[in-house]
Amino acid sequence: MDFAQNLSNAIILGCTYLLMAAGLTMVYGVLKVLHIAHASVYTIGAFVGVLVYSWVGNFWLSLLIAMIFSGVFGILIYRFSYYYLLDVPRTVPLIASIGLFVMLTDLLQKPFLMGPYQRAFPAGGAGLPRIDTPWFSITSKQLLIFSVTIVLMVLVYLLLTRTRIGLGWQAASLDREMAAAVGINLNRIIALNFFIGSALAGAAGVLVGIYNNSVFATMGDLPSYKAFIIIVLGGMGSLPGAILASLLLAIVENFLVASIGYVLPRDSIAFLVLILMLMFRPHGLLGQE
């Protein structure tokens, strides 16, 4: 029973990692930029979600608005920072990205935005049921996270493989210049890429906010590096890799804690796995050499 329960809890945790990492790996795929400020988008998504929820009291509407807002915000980040940094060494946008993240976090913490205190996000399970089996239970919040994640990932998959613009995205992530040379509108591809990636981060923020019933300005600190580790594990720019790595990491974390306790902080397990990965398989689980 313990095993099944731990596994189901780990998969839900993995879902929250996955939404965050998927967006990040998409951005890397096309722009080759390590977008640390992605975690700011996650925080902003959660903030918008909790605000809208407090006005309308409807989870689905607040999720939708938070995702659209985050998506647009992501495009703005691109247009006003990385856009100018496409042809300089890759460390420059990375540093700009770290700076943006620190600045946005501090800005969000100002009293006229989120302030220093945590806010509750009491959306519960949005009316979904709790599932009890003899082997494990899934709370309504967990079911909500699981189903929203699955639906969003299926939508992204269909968009990237079944539409013209999705194929353009795939081409651009293989070789940006070549894609531009064969007539793909790069600006549209990149904007779409940021929109979708950031909307996923916003959704992750909303779901984690509900799961932990708390939204606060520094909630992006941990995901900022954990999502980065996940996309390195999965293979930079590989979407299936990011999904696989998210789930694996969550499972490893949960089972280590459940079996031997916190011999080291749970969040440092990710770094340990990262070091092993870089030593033995530097291109990641599903990345190309």
Added chain:
Amino acid sequence: MYKKFFSGLIALIVLSMLVVACAPQTTATPEATQPPAAETAAPQVTEEPTMPATEQPTEAPQEPIKIGFFSPTTGFAAADGTSALQSAQLAVKIINENGGVLGRQLELVFYDDAAKPDQASAIARKLIEQDKVVAAVSGSYSGATRAAAPIFQEAGIPMLSAYAIHPDITKTGNMIYRIGTLANVEGRVGAELVGKVMNLKKVAILTVDNDFGISLTDGFKQHAAELGLEIVLEEKYPLGETEFRPIIGKIKSSGAEVVYATGYYNEAANLVTQMKDEGLNIPIIGQEGYDSPKFIELAGPAAEGVIITTDLNRDSDRPMTRTFLEQYKATYGEDADMVGASAFDAVMVLAYAIKTAGSTDPMAIVNAIANLKDFEDVATGPFWNFTADREVVRPVSSQIVKDGAFHLYHEFDDIKLVTP
């Protein structure tokens, strides 16, 4: 090159943002009309608002008495730091409305230390050398307070630690006092609560892995051994943990009758919620880290029945407790917490000490604090006295969450139990 220029520009902007974010801020004494935390790189102290002429018509205007104050209003500890700052400002306001101290107004000189030791020591020097404060209050965490304490000690300026719990803070020297109850005293009270008041025997202990959690657990285990409690499981978890489900599984199979869980309100809210989710319905004992209205807001119905040990008794009918709770709510629109109450009390003790000493001489202030007896003008009191090790002796309260609010569960006033 256009793009190179732009990237350089952005790097510069980012850098300057970082510098601004790290620069200290200064606010003057509280005034409802004043914008909070005027942000300037070079801190400046605004003048104290003048008193209405009717109150002190004959006295010539005198320099205010400056008290230094630092707490984290940015960074991970911003919530506690803001509560502490607002409460200290409230104390100054109440004191000044009642005629100030020695016929002079109090003025709070505030800097944000972001709970960082290096910033706290720089702030301590600035408060001493530049602002020439007569005494200081730390509204910050243990790390920052420990860094500032030796600097105040060396300069011979009294410093009161509001709620930082590390034992080394007061060991710095004779100028350093503490307002909050020592963690191992509170841990002892926790064990007393489990063994004597609730009559339970099998305990699972969860410790947040920092000096706060470890000192609490040490105190708890020491007294638990004296009471013959059985510790069936002990786990440490890192600060900021949100996922307790794997540990809850272990508690379930350990056969524990009660969980003693140290931590802060955000971890605690996740812990109690997840325990209910996983169907583990045994009592949870927390401590002052839980003592915030945010705990009840974040944990919702899962907070019901949680018992904590703390310094702030919200059901107390002592006048100063009521004044603090009511005025805090009226001024800031939020319910007060324990951290704020401790910062409030630190300022009240300082004001009393200056008044009793009859001067702002540091040694006279320190002597007045050392000789303090049965002091009632504090929110978390009464303060019976300070020990020779400069630790406060006072009753410790335990509170239970009922109908969405903290209420008195049991008051521990056995002097032997609560003396450090």
